[in-house]
Amino acid sequence: MSVSAPAPLHVPVLLQEVVEHLLLPPSARILDLTLGLGGHAEALLARCDADSRYLGVDRDPEARALARERLGADARISVLACAHEDVWEHPDFLAWKAAWAPEGFDAILADLGVSTLQLKRPERGFSFRDEGPLDMRMDTEHGPTALEWIAAQTDGSLADALYQFGEERASRPIARAILRALAEGRLATTRDLAEAVYTVIPREPAKRKGLSDPATRTFQAVRIAVNGELARLAATLESAAEALRPGGRLAVISFHSLEDRLVKQTLRRLAGIYDGPGRFAPRILPKRLRLIHPGGLAPSEAEAAANPPSRSARLRLAERLP
Numbered sequence: 001m002s003v004s005a006p007a008p009l010h011v012p013v014l015l016q017e018v019v020e021h022l023l024l025p026p027s028a029r030i031l032d033l034t035l036g037l038g039g040h041a042e043a044l045l046a047r048c049d050a051d052s053r054y055l056g057v058d059r060d061p062e063a064r065a066l067a068r069e070r071l072g073a074d075a076r077i078s079v080l081a082c083a084h085e086d087v088w089e090h091p092d093f094l095a096w097k098a099a100w101a102p103e104g105f106d107a108i109l110a111d112l113g114v115s116t117l118q119l120k121r122p123e124r125g126f127s128f129r130d131e132g133p134l135d136m137r138m139d140t141e142h143g144p145t146a147l148e149w150i151a152a153q154t155d156g157s158l159a160d161a162l163y164q165f166g167e168e169r170a171s172r173p174i175a176r177a178i179l180r181a182l183a184e185g186r187l188a189t190t191r192d193l194a195e196a197v198y199t200v201i202p203r204e205p206a207k208r209k210g211l212s213d214p215a216t217r218t219f220q221a222v223r224i225a226v227n228g229e230l231a232r233l234a235a236t237l238e239s240a241a242e243a244l245r246p247g248g249r250l251a252v253i254s255f256h257s258l259e260d261r262l263v264k265q266t267l268r269r270l271a272g273i274y275d276g277p278g279r280f281a282p283r284i285l286p287k288r289l290r291l292i293h294p295g296g297l298a299p300s301e302a303e304a305a306a307n308p309p310s311r312s313a314r315l316r317l318a319e320r321l322p
């Protein structure tokens with residue numbers, strides 16, 4: 001794929017903390033489930049020796065092309081086109097692992113969500129701040145666009161998705177407004193989707209009160225639904241825990257509370273901690289991981305000020321037990 005317009009910079013989030021907590025022994029074997037533009041990869045590889053190997057996975061063709069441009073000269077890195085939830089059975093992954101990491105990985109990183117590249121390119125359709133087609137796919141080569149996904153919804157299913165993935169309290173009237181706009185031929189672009197939301201929650205009063213843009217929750221929800229972002233995240237984390245060698249570490253960065261809750265619950269379960277109702281507590285939960293900083297790590301004030309998109313990020317870390 002050709003990379004023409006200059007790519008918006010994606011500043012890797014919680015970089016110091018990731019580098020500090022992921023252990024990078026000699027001949028390190030690292031799996032990056034969300035390579036993006038390779039910012040974390042570059043910093044981690046800078047601390048690895050010449051015998052180390054790094055496998056970067058991303059479902060976005062443009063991100064992969066840019067990461068290759070940035071890191072392609074480094075013979076230690078391989079890039080794989082795949083969704084992280086599907087990577088575990090991918091023949092290229094299995095072959096790479098058999099060749100380079102038969103004992104498991106020393107470090108696995110999942111920096112979830114969208115990159116600045118995706119958000120800032122209007123033609124990708126992720127942002128209500130710029131006019132673009134209603135696409136929102138991370139993998140631009142497969143799957144329905146946001147518009148196609150919306151067109152396949154009913155009032156009820158769209159409202160459920162807005163509520164579940166966007167925690168949008170006005171989900172029902174907003175779902176009706178969106179599908180009305182679609183039926184009347186007024187839903188083709190990101191602006192159209194935002195305008196449909198504003199017919200229910202006007203933008204100006206929210207702005208005057210310093211609240212987030214009323215379209216934020218709807219855009220988050222549609223994006224999560226279109227990309228199936230939460231659907232198989234728990235399974236991916238379980239597979240990641242299995243793929244670590246004993247003593248190896250997993251780092252997961254999430255950007256919104258729904259995602260972080262799922263990451264937290266999954267890692268706690270894999271650490272043998274039972275969060276369900278007391279009466280039914282199973283006696284033994286298999287204990288695969290040890291949590292590091294159980295409350296998670298947030299960006300420092302300095303990082304949040306320098307890189308505002310990092311503000312909502314949270315890093316969760318765990319180590320594979322023998």
Ligand SMILES: C[S@@+](CC[C@H](N)C(=O)[O-])C[C@H]1O[C@@H](n2cnc3c(N)ncnc32)[C@H](O)[C@@H]1O
Nearest residue numbers: 012034036037038039040058059060083084111
């Ligand atoms: C926050 S960015 C990663 C940025 C990267 N750490 C860096 O420093 O440049 C997230 C990346 O994960 C990718 N991604 C999100 N969900 C994915 C999935 N399920 N499978 C594979 N890649 C995914 C996105 O395409 C995006 O490029």
